[in-house]
Amino acid sequence: MNQNGSTPSPSSEEPLLSVRDVKKHFPIRDGVMQRVTGQVRAVDGVSFDLMRGSTLGLVGESGCGKTTLGRLVAGLTDPTEGGVYFDGGRVDELQGDARRTYRRNCQMVFQDSFSSLNPRHLVKDLVGRPLKVYKEASGTELTERVVDLLESVGLGRQHLYRYPHQFSGGQRQRISIARALALDPAMVVLDEPTSALDVSVQAQILNLLHDLQTDRGLTFLFITHDLSVVRHMAENIVVMYLGRVAESGGAESLFQQPLHPYSHALLQASPDVVGDGAGFKGLEGTVPDPARPPSGCRFHTRCAHATPNCGWEVDDVVRQLEDVPKVFDELVGVERSSAFDAELRFDNPAAAQGLATALGGMTIPNAMSAAMEPVVVKDSSVRVRFHEVPDVELTTRGPGREVACVLENFDPEKNGNPSASSAAP
Amino acid sequence: MTATQNRGGQSDEQAGLPPSVIASVKDLRVHFKSKAGTVHAVDGVDFDIHDGETLGLVGETGCGKSVTARSFLQLVPSPPALPTQGSIIYRPRDGAPIDLTSIDRERLGEIRGNRIAMIFQDPGKALNPALSIRNQLVEVFLIHRTDEVLQRAGISLDESGAGSTMLRRAAGLRSRRIEKIALGMPGLREKRNAIIAASNELVEAALFDTQIPNPANVMDRYPHELSGGMKQRVMIAQALACNPDLLIADEPTTALDVTVQARIIELIKELQVRRKTSVLYISHDLSLVRRVCDRIAVMYAGRIAEIGPADQIFHDPQHPYTRGLLAAIPSSESKRGQLDAIEGSVPELINPAPGCRFASRCRHATDICRTQNPELHVLDGTREVACFIHHNGDAPNPPSFAEATDKRAAE
Numbered sequence: 001m002n003q004n005g006s007t008p009s010p011s012s013e014e015p016l017l018s019v020r021d022v023k024k025h026f027p028i029r030d031g032v033m034q035r036v037t038g039q040v041r042a043v044d045g046v047s048f049d050l051m052r053g054s055t056l057g058l059v060g061e062s063g064c065g066k067t068t069l070g071r072l073v074a075g076l077t078d079p080t081e082g083g084v085y086f087d088g089g090r091v092d093e094l095q096g097d098a099r100r101t102y103r104r105n106c107q108m109v110f111q112d113s114f115s116s117l118n119p120r121h122l123v124k125d126l127v128g129r130p131l132k133v134y135k136e137a138s139g140t141e142l143t144e145r146v147v148d149l150l151e152s153v154g155l156g157r158q159h160l161y162r163y164p165h166q167f168s169g170g171q172r173q174r175i176s177i178a179r180a181l182a183l184d185p186a187m188v189v190l191d192e193p194t195s196a197l198d199v200s201v202q203a204q205i206l207n208l209l210h211d212l213q214t215d216r217g218l219t220f221l222f223i224t225h226d227l228s229v230v231r232h233m234a235e236n237i238v239v240m241y242l243g244r245v246a247e248s249g250g251a252e253s254l255f256q257q258p259l260h261p262y263s264h265a266l267l268q269a270s271p272d273v274v275g276d277g278a279g280f281k282g283l284e285g286t287v288p289d290p291a292r293p294p295s296g297c298r299f300h301t302r303c304a305h306a307t308p309n310c311g312w313e314v315d316d317v318v319r320q321l322e323d324v325p326k327v328f329d330e331l332v333g334v335e336r337s338s339a340f341d342a343e344l345r346f347d348n349p350a351a352a353q354g355l356a357t358a359l360g361g362m363t364i365p366n367a368m369s370a371a372m373e374p375v376v377v378k379d380s381s382v383r384v385r386f387h388e389v390p391d392v393e394l395t396t397r398g399p400g401r402e403v404a405c406v407l408e409n410f411d412p413e414k415n416g417n418p419s420a421s422s423a424a425p
Numbered sequence: 426m427t428a429t430q431n432r433g434g435q436s437d438e439q440a441g442l443p444p445s446v447i448a449s450v451k452d453l454r455v456h457f458k459s460k461a462g463t464v465h466a467v468d469g470v471d472f473d474i475h476d477g478e479t480l481g482l483v484g485e486t487g488c489g490k491s492v493t494a495r496s497f498l499q500l501v502p503s504p505p506a507l508p509t510q511g512s513i514i515y516r517p518r519d520g521a522p523i524d525l526t527s528i529d530r531e532r533l534g535e536i537r538g539n540r541i542a543m544i545f546q547d548p549g550k551a552l553n554p555a556l557s558i559r560n561q562l563v564e565v566f567l568i569h570r571t572d573e574v575l576q577r578a579g580i581s582l583d584e585s586g587a588g589s590t591m592l593r594r595a596a597g598l599r600s601r602r603i604e605k606i607a608l609g610m611p612g613l614r615e616k617r618n619a620i621i622a623a624s625n626e627l628v629e630a631a632l633f634d635t636q637i638p639n640p641a642n643v644m645d646r647y648p649h650e651l652s653g654g655m656k657q658r659v660m661i662a663q664a665l666a667c668n669p670d671l672l673i674a675d676e677p678t679t680a681l682d683v684t685v686q687a688r689i690i691e692l693i694k695e696l697q698v699r700r701k702t703s704v705l706y707i708s709h710d711l712s713l714v715r716r717v718c719d720r721i722a723v724m725y726a727g728r729i730a731e732i733g734p735a736d737q738i739f740h741d742p743q744h745p746y747t748r749g750l751l752a753a754i755p756s757s758e759s760k761r762g763q764l765d766a767i768e769g770s771v772p773e774l775i776n777p778a779p780g781c782r783f784a785s786r787c788r789h790a791t792d793i794c795r796t797q798n799p800e801l802h803v804l805d806g807t808r809e810v811a812c813f814i815h816h817n818g819d820a821p822n823p824p825s826f827a828e829a830t831d832k833r834a835a836e
Contacts, residue, residue, distance in 0.1 A: 061682040168770050169486070198485040198709060203753035203766035210762030225683065232755030232764070255757070269683040282688030286652045323638030 057234030113172035170201035249401035481718030548656035577623035733808020
């Protein structure tokens, strides 16, 4: 094992860290026996590379799995499948010294400095702890190293013997950063480091992070929901939605021309990035349950540009009609042969007919109607079938850009019109 | 009637409110007692809210914006707060102006939730987890809209007699225990049920108005079963149930995702236009406030730094603090690592020193800034700025902002 993870890698093309098809599923336990009844797919097949000295921005709404991914990278949880590779080794398989080396090379800064700094410890202990644990320094040397670290983040010797509660939010975040830098790591995972801060303090912290990166050649994985921050900080961006990558690419090109409807919606929703945000009405509905993610493209349930090929399935019948009164009141059972084919049984034929009518009604998006085969009503059961569609894979579009969208040429101006969009393959 | 008019006339004179102003905050001071000394959280705030406008109150954490908003409805707990000084004059659409800081509890109860309503930051905490959505909303109607509920239920308002008073009290949630038993008896029971049905109709209509899909279904659910955006809609429905004259929205979208935030903002805007409600919109997010508000008041350390039309504040900020705030937002032009951050942090508000509160962080601070408190001065007719750059004490020809800043930058 290489001491300090220092495999010589002179070529800048070599990524410092590779995430390969990593998955993290959390079991849902139920009942007296706590049997596993399902899986929450927090991260469901994500890959990216992190280049030495660069910043990668990880963006998405709450619940999209970005924090879990950050924890996977930092080695705080082990992936269910796939792996995180650092300098050629798989992080979750590292043992003993190699694991310690990785831990010191990959540090993390958390969002909430209130809960990530022990209120009973002095700043000197908080920042000096990593040095002590790794037996880097002790006694006066330790104090001096801590002072150096504090000075590098804009604090000073006078702050050594204070407790976290005596600092403002911005200063506490500086302490967290100093602690993360104590062991001179190669990379730092920044999990929403500025979300709890005011803009003026946020600007100070962002400047600080940039300076530290240039001085120490740090690699950042910057996790945030704030697009203006990520645009400012990152060279590359990964947009996540429901545990998958929706789009990735260089920051500027992604902001100039988003190729996925979800990135487009995110950009629109954040007024300081694109224009004044006038005219954008937000996204329909809520993020679907990650325990039962939609088939095909996971975003199709909320997408304004959805086509018949986006993966419409039986669950969408429920998603679309659950807010229509009385449709499912008399449902007695569902027999599904696949995600795309199911028979819904009702109490009486009238209720079955009611569903059939509702499926032809206005609440159903055009794209979904087009993907649906004619509904068969037999007595009091309804058979709903959709064209089977494989999962949408990330495809390369242009240099460094990858997009998971069935639309070859996504045009934000054009609203989704299923009849005009590309026909079924 | 004449009495009201007289009283109205008198108070009008006293308050000196122009007719277009619905609420006027005058020299509001809210101080808190603490071990270390008196915290001057709000220290002389003045602004007017015009009829039908949206006024944004912007500032960083701890600048006193929430305390200002809560003072409108006497929601600041006292102690630790010392008695509020100054006044908040509210002029109802029909009636005499009222000073909200000195009004008694009973009259406040008539206004709170009825004429002035509030939306809070975290809908998860503001809704009662033990009540169904229906019961959260029904209260508002029964207490403030008793007559309307009775009318809908087909119970004549003119009926006199013990039964009628009892029903009226029941509809207003003021039943006594013995009356509750009586209301269960046949005869009264039907009428009580009619009242419940009528109030449910009103709740459903209110939920429908905030674009909640399938309100009949949502009514029976509990807050934890709803998503954040949905909960915020319920809270908006609750706040707007009585068609208030003034809606105070305290960071209504801070706890929500950006995509949901856009929808909630659209909703508030649309409802405001339709119902002609005035809104006091509190936020720390300048770019968001620009989308929602007609006018913006920028607060710093318990005082108003600048107040004026939203466009002007954004395109031509005149207070160094506003400039700093706008420059601190990362934009496509700002170079990495060179964000124009405001140095330092918000000063202590415990027994603050005289002078401009921003002086310690201001690049353009001069001696006068450290000794005298700048007052709000009207600048080009529409906006007011509290900065000595524009009103240089007794100096005959104060330099313009641009001149002053350029000169000092050059030095």
